[in-house]
Amino acid sequence: MSNKSSKVIILTGASRGIGLVIAHYLLSHADKHRLVVTARSEKPLKELEQQYPGQVAVLTGDASDLSLGGKAVELAEDRWQRLDGVIINHGVLDPVTRVANAKAEDWRKAFDINFFSAVALVQVALPALRDSKGAIIFTSSGAASRGFPTWGAYGAAKAAMNHLAMTLGSEEKEITSIAIRPGVVDTEMQREVREKHNGVMDEEHVKHFASLKSDGHLLKAELPGHVMAKLVLDPPRDLNGHFLDWNAGELKAYQEM
Amino acid sequence: MSNKSSKVIILTGASRGIGLVIAHYLLSHADKHRLVVTARSEKPLKELEQQYPGQVAVLTGDASDLSLGGKAVELAEDRWQRLDGVIINHGVLDPVTRVANAKAEDWRKAFDINFFSAVALVQVALPALRDSKGAIIFTSSGAASRGFPTWGAYGAAKAAMNHLAMTLGSEEKEITSIAIRPGVVDTEMQREVREKHNGVMDEEHVKHFASLKSDGHLLKAELPGHVMAKLVLDPPRDLNGHFLDWNAGELKAYQEM
Numbered sequence: 001m002s003n004k005s006s007k008v009i010i011l012t013g014a015s016r017g018i019g020l021v022i023a024h025y026l027l028s029h030a031d032k033h034r035l036v037v038t039a040r041s042e043k044p045l046k047e048l049e050q051q052y053p054g055q056v057a058v059l060t061g062d063a064s065d066l067s068l069g070g071k072a073v074e075l076a077e078d079r080w081q082r083l084d085g086v087i088i089n090h091g092v093l094d095p096v097t098r099v100a101n102a103k104a105e106d107w108r109k110a111f112d113i114n115f116f117s118a119v120a121l122v123q124v125a126l127p128a129l130r131d132s133k134g135a136i137i138f139t140s141s142g143a144a145s146r147g148f149p150t151w152g153a154y155g156a157a158k159a160a161m162n163h164l165a166m167t168l169g170s171e172e173k174e175i176t177s178i179a180i181r182p183g184v185v186d187t188e189m190q191r192e193v194r195e196k197h198n199g200v201m202d203e204e205h206v207k208h209f210a211s212l213k214s215d216g217h218l219l220k221a222e223l224p225g226h227v228m229a230k231l232v233l234d235p236p237r238d239l240n241g242h243f244l245d246w247n248a249g250e251l252k253a254y255q256e257m
Numbered sequence: 258m259s260n261k262s263s264k265v266i267i268l269t270g271a272s273r274g275i276g277l278v279i280a281h282y283l284l285s286h287a288d289k290h291r292l293v294v295t296a297r298s299e300k301p302l303k304e305l306e307q308q309y310p311g312q313v314a315v316l317t318g319d320a321s322d323l324s325l326g327g328k329a330v331e332l333a334e335d336r337w338q339r340l341d342g343v344i345i346n347h348g349v350l351d352p353v354t355r356v357a358n359a360k361a362e363d364w365r366k367a368f369d370i371n372f373f374s375a376v377a378l379v380q381v382a383l384p385a386l387r388d389s390k391g392a393i394i395f396t397s398s399g400a401a402s403r404g405f406p407t408w409g410a411y412g413a414a415k416a417a418m419n420h421l422a423m424t425l426g427s428e429e430k431e432i433t434s435i436a437i438r439p440g441v442v443d444t445e446m447q448r449e450v451r452e453k454h455n456g457v458m459d460e461e462h463v464k465h466f467a468s469l470k471s472d473g474h475l476l477k478a479e480l481p482g483h484v485m486a487k488l489v490l491d492p493p494r495d496l497n498g499h500f501l502d503w504n505a506g507e508l509k510a511y512q513e514m
Contacts, residue, residue, distance in 0.1 A: 147423030
């Protein structure tokens, strides 16, 4: 790859939703960026590899396996000898249940996937990201900053993730770490909210999410996805450590509106 | 115990610091409140038991054992057939190190002690607390809302704890859940900061904490401790789910200043 502007990015949760949108944006870019893509399902990752020959390295695995992040960094360095950015985008909403009905063990598993995997990946990626003065972009959630019945485990893990971005902001001045709230996006996670969790969640919230879908008010994944893709390519260093809405005023230059 | 105003409280981390101050406040109260006290060290708990006969049930154990919370609730109910409040006060600052030098596995262990233990205890305590319209008071930290170099694991777990209080605020309307920032208190944790972590932390922060001690500006544990004790006895229902400084204006009625 002779293009000097071509960057090497690790993207987790790349098989669908916001992750898949980010993958297409970066891979179809004129600079032909190169991606290590991770997800549980191999097929969509292999399709990216075929569609963008030479630009994609596939790593399948479950994010609860804390060694996956290290393997992703190794793959990027073995294949392309550099790393410019990491987008930590994978996550699960489960367990969706009230604290009263929860099991602490299930919260631990949710944190393995949604949070400790991020700590593990970041930790291994930092030396290469310092070299490239790179970026870490986190897919966070509005659930991080409010108490939403039945979403306690998810929201607490996202609050911890936002805190991790803050800590990195204070510790790693050469790297830009930003957590993004993508809004309520028309993805598989929202389908699960409507079809799988509707019996557990409060009725008002079930109705709210259902009407966002039926009224066409769910965001297209391209809106926050493209902001995140542009952020990893050209990170605003003055926002290091921040948690921001995808459509925040500070990110105007990254938005397509 | 014939005193109808005598409440039954579970207090974790009761062996020293803020926890021990809370224990003495509640046990020496005219209403002779009764406590299940937990900590790793048995001796200080046994001393409380001897000093306040009939008012103390001792449970020693490591908070990373997620079954400890259930045992505490069982002990309160077996001994006194009720539960009016829980103060989740135990915690450890370790691992104190930059994310770059951290191991995700050490973060997991820190969350077992500082966070998942709280989820486990709360989950078992909720039915009894609904019956008593009781309270859950969390010892949080200012580190929850800022990125402080080398304190990432501790701060992220406290951010998750504050989120748990928010979720409980939204799910459990009969119970009052409040997270308190106790400020920088003259306890064993601060001694560790000065004597054990001074080689790892940034020099400016080491100096800051050292000068708080030498200038006599560390808070006495009684100040936040008594606020927390009064909160568990007479919780302000309108602050359910909040994270508040011990000396916040909203808590004026609980402060001794």
